[in-house]
Amino acid sequence: MKLHNAHKTCWNCPAAILKGNVDFRACGQSLEAIRRRIEREGLLIECARLPDLGHFEPTITFEECPEWRPTKYGYLLENMRVMILGIDGYLGWTLALKLGALGCEVSGVDCFLRRKMVRELGTDSVVPIYPMEERLKAAKEVLDIDIKFREINILDREKLGQFMREVQPEAIVHYGEIPSAPYSMIDCNHAIQVQYNNVIGTLGLLFLMKEICPESSLIKLGTLGEYGAPLTGRPLFEGLFPADAVLRWRGREWSLGGELTPRDPVSFYHVSKVQDTFNIYEACKYWWLRSYDVMQGVIYGVHTDEVAADPRLRTRLDVDEWFGTVVNRFVAQAILGMPLTVYGEGEQIRGFIALEDAMECMVRLISSPPEPGQYDVVNQVSGLHKVSELAETVARVAAEFGYDVKIQRVENPRVEADYHPFEVVSTKLPNELGFTPKVPLEVEIRRMFELLTQPHIVERIRKVAHLIRPRTWWSGEKKVVETLEVYRPGTRRRRGFKPRLITDRERFPVSKVEEVERAVEAIGGGEGGDGNKG
Amino acid sequence: MEIRDRDFDREVLKSELPVLVEFWGSWCPPCQKEKYILEKLREEYKGRMKIVTINVDRNPRAAYRYGIKCVPTYIIFHRGEAIHSDIAAKSEGQLREMIEEALKKIPNQL
Numbered sequence: 001m002k003l004h005n006a007h008k009t010c011w012n013c014p015a016a017i018l019k020g021n022v023d024f025r026a027c028g029q030s031l032e033a034i035r036r037r038i039e040r041e042g043l044l045i046e047c048a049r050l051p052d053l054g055h056f057e058p059t060i061t062f063e064e065c066p067e068w069r070p071t072k073y074g075y076l077l078e079n080m081r082v083m084i085l086g087i088d089g090y091l092g093w094t095l096a097l098k099l100g101a102l103g104c105e106v107s108g109v110d111c112f113l114r115r116k117m118v119r120e121l122g123t124d125s126v127v128p129i130y131p132m133e134e135r136l137k138a139a140k141e142v143l144d145i146d147i148k149f150r151e152i153n154i155l156d157r158e159k160l161g162q163f164m165r166e167v168q169p170e171a172i173v174h175y176g177e178i179p180s181a182p183y184s185m186i187d188c189n190h191a192i193q194v195q196y197n198n199v200i201g202t203l204g205l206l207f208l209m210k211e212i213c214p215e216s217s218l219i220k221l222g223t224l225g226e227y228g229a230p231l232t233g234r235p236l237f238e239g240l241f242p243a244d245a246v247l248r249w250r251g252r253e254w255s256l257g258g259e260l261t262p263r264d265p266v267s268f269y270h271v272s273k274v275q276d277t278f279n280i281y282e283a284c285k286y287w288w289l290r291s292y293d294v295m296q297g298v299i300y301g302v303h304t305d306e307v308a309a310d311p312r313l314r315t316r317l318d319v320d321e322w323f324g325t326v327v328n329r330f331v332a333q334a335i336l337g338m339p340l341t342v343y344g345e346g347e348q349i350r351g352f353i354a355l356e357d358a359m360e361c362m363v364r365l366i367s368s369p370p371e372p373g374q375y376d377v378v379n380q381v382s383g384l385h386k387v388s389e390l391a392e393t394v395a396r397v398a399a400e401f402g403y404d405v406k407i408q409r410v411e412n413p414r415v416e417a418d419y420h421p422f423e424v425v426s427t428k429l430p431n432e433l434g435f436t437p438k439v440p441l442e443v444e445i446r447r448m449f450e451l452l453t454q455p456h457i458v459e460r461i462r463k464v465a466h467l468i469r470p471r472t473w474w475s476g477e478k479k480v481v482e483t484l485e486v487y488r489p490g491t492r493r494r495r496g497f498k499p500r501l502i503t504d505r506e507r508f509p510v511s512k513v514e515e516v517e518r519a520v521e522a523i524g525g526g527e528g529g530d531g532n533k534g
Numbered sequence: 535m536e537i538r539d540r541d542f543d544r545e546v547l548k549s550e551l552p553v554l555v556e557f558w559g560s561w562c563p564p565c566q567k568e569k570y571i572l573e574k575l576r577e578e579y580k581g582r583m584k585i586v587t588i589n590v591d592r593n594p595r596a597a598y599r600y601g602i603k604c605v606p607t608y609i610i611f612h613r614g615e616a617i618h619s620d621i622a623a624k625s626e627g628q629l630r631e632m633i634e635e636a637l638k639k640i641p642n643q644l
């Protein structure tokens with residue numbers, strides 16, 4: 001049984017020096033000097049990690065290459081240099097520790113914008129987070145992880161460029177964006193701030209990658225919300241139409257395979273993500289950059305083994321109306337004895353994924369770089385749920401912890417359909433990257449109750465309780481939403497559409513994943529990534 | 535089946551069967567997707583038409599030789615000669631039509 005990326009070759013490897021060796025676009029835009037050399041000598045490249053190889057044919061597979069080591073998440077470059085933009089955030093910090101534990105050389109930048117924004121709004125992370133200096137010290141003390149950190153705003157291209165030149169990243173994870181739909185809808189200034197930071201930050205990054213590290217891959221956080229919820233009910237494909245999609249018009253037909261699918265963003269924040277998508281798509285096309293655009297579902301949870309290892313390593317958790325995601329907010333409300341706030345009918349369907357599962361997906365994407373010039377999209381989601389069903393689930397788990405929870409329907413401040421079809425395609429992570437979700441919804445919610453019911457955290461939740469109920473309307477109004485109905489869990493009849501998640505998992509079933517993990521353990525390539533090829 | 539520069543003569547020019555070659559690039563999303571359809575047609579046309587793909591960046595000699603200016607480009611070869619060429623990504627129906635048209639030019643293959 002082979003690991004999912006065993007067959008990938010130098011063409012996927014960030015250490016392969018392609019620039020100056022490969023005549024990309026052998027379709028009329030070729031460089032004459034390279035062309036003449038290739039005609040004379042054939043196509044040969046060099047390796048940045050193994051310069052002694054000289055010029056060689058780029059056909060070495062990850063399985064064969066001594067630089068790629070087996071881990072339970074696939075072959076991973078030894079001491080792979082991964083740079084995380086937004087390393088102080090909910091996801092950035094969590095991923096930094098996970099990658100560090102796998103033996104990657106982790107670097108990261110942050111300008112602490114998120115910490116400033118929550119202060120501006122009078123809220124804070126309910127899980128205490130430590131200053132970066134303390135975090136870095138604890139990572140070294142507890143997990144023996146060294147993280148190279150710089151305080152840099154990604155809009156400062158000069159400083160970011162200097163750091164990228166110093167680190168020479170082999171993969172860049174871009175979490176350095178403002179993440180909130182309601183924050184972008186507060187007013188004009190906030191909408192402009194979100195779009196400027198996100199769109200211009202990403203565009204500048206693409207130019208820097210072209211100059212400094214064109215062979216590294218960009219793993220960019222997008223969101224399922226880029227697609228919206230099309231009322232035709234057509235599936236949300238993974239960014240590009242599949243091979244057999246066809247456009248028929250006036251008796252003629254054309255293939256749509258590989259074309260970008262329509263986007264229908266649902267806030268000015270989501271528009272910024274769509275704009276990023278187009279900028280990245282173009283940069284891949286113009287400069288042979290390679291990228292995974294990750295359409296992540298709504299994320300929830302608090303746990304990975306690394307962040308749970310010490311209180312100083314915990315990642316942030318927000319529950320206010322701007323930065324709190326729905327499950328996180330419901331758990332906070334349950335703990336305070338507030339009825340859980342479901343917007344409108346609560347029949348809205350969204351894709352979700354637990355923090356721990358999302359981190360595993362990111363590692364698998366980092367370990368499996370796209371091909372030169374390839375813009376690819378993955379829908380990173382482990383389950384589809386109606387908001388009202390999530391409230392029922394949180395209420396059920398809350399009861400295990402002794403909380404008697406009610407649910408309330410409130411006015412919906414957003415512009416969205418109360419009832420809508422929702423069908424999501426997510427076939428790449430399970431089939432091409434070997435991912436199987438491991439964290440059921442209820443398990444993660446239990447972990448959240450275990451952490452958030454600690455007295456010092458309950459106290460912190462209490463301090464921001466008045467900011468959980470929304471007051472930011474898509475219409476521009478500022479008024480706290482009113483309650484429409486309060487009901488006990490299990491008493492409301494469900495209507496609306498049944499969601500459908502298409503994974504085509506048969507090519508890489510769960511049993512195969514377990515088989516791979518056992519095989520990796522047998523050759524000593526566990527979490528530490530220190531296995532050898534035997 | 536993905537072929538390389540070094541296989542081109544054997545797999546394409548010296549093939550007993552007519553051969554549909556798709557020239558593609560990793561930076562071309564429609565090319566990436568079309569592989570799945572070509573895979574399906576390869577089975578369907580087994581014994582009548584061979585279907586192969588070749589990456590233009592990894593195999594520049596073939597790309598130079600046939601003056602590839604756009605991907606995907608399709609060329610159908612028979613006994614070493616290009617008997618049909620076309621450009622732009624195709625639907626399954628359009629590909630099947632292209633193959634059938636080419637086969638009509640080769641009576642012995644019907």
